[in-house]
Ligand SMILES: [Mg+2]
């Protein structure tokens with residue numbers, strides 16, 4: 098299955114919930130979060146939350162412990178392992194952050210299944226504090242995509258992945274997502290690709306509002322069980338088609 102690239106969004110796709118919200122609610126930051134929500138861009142807000150935890154004496158290990166409790170559907174775990182074992186290239190493109198994503202994947206033994214994680218940087222500073230910064234650095238010229246938030250255009254990342262693939266390699270994408278930020282990359286997919294939007298979430302709604310704009314074949318899913326079944330079915334279908342042609 099060397100010709101298949103599976104791209105996961107993270108929050109509400111690979112994991113059932115939202116990693117940022119999980120840490121905010123589980124670590125007692127809800128009231129500060131609500132107070133600052135409208136005053137700061139998302140990455141700055143989460144960076145501020147990390148500063149608050151540090152000032153309360155909470156360590157990166159405490160945050161990692163909290164992240165390890167984030168629900169991840171057992172069948173999604175199995176599907177990721179199977180797709181990796183079958184030789185698919187697995188990637189994540191997420192507007193969460195690297196610290197959160199790596200801790201969750203590592204806890205479930207999945208980190209090694211992914212070849213790349215494109216997300217907002219999240220790393221420890223010299224004081225042991227988790228620092229979160231934008232993927233598309235604000236010192237750079239704007240990415241210029243009006244569909245996406247200023248810190249990340251996922252469509253641009255899909256185009257970069259595509260341009261890194263040489264012309265004689267035939268690759269098919271399976272893109273899984275739920276949010277409005279997953280619409281731009283879905284528009285970049287071609288006729289031989291697949292998009293898997295989570296049913297009744299913003300990506301699904303936007304695709305349905307004008308289905309002709311999407312060239313990829315659309316397969317909706319509702320929960321981790323369905324995600325796993327459909328993903329493995331598509332991988333099987335692509336690989337079977339590949340053998341007969
Ligand atoms: Mg999401």
Ligand SMILES: [Zn+2]
Pocket residue numbers: 242243244245249250251252253281282
């Ligand atoms: Zn975009």
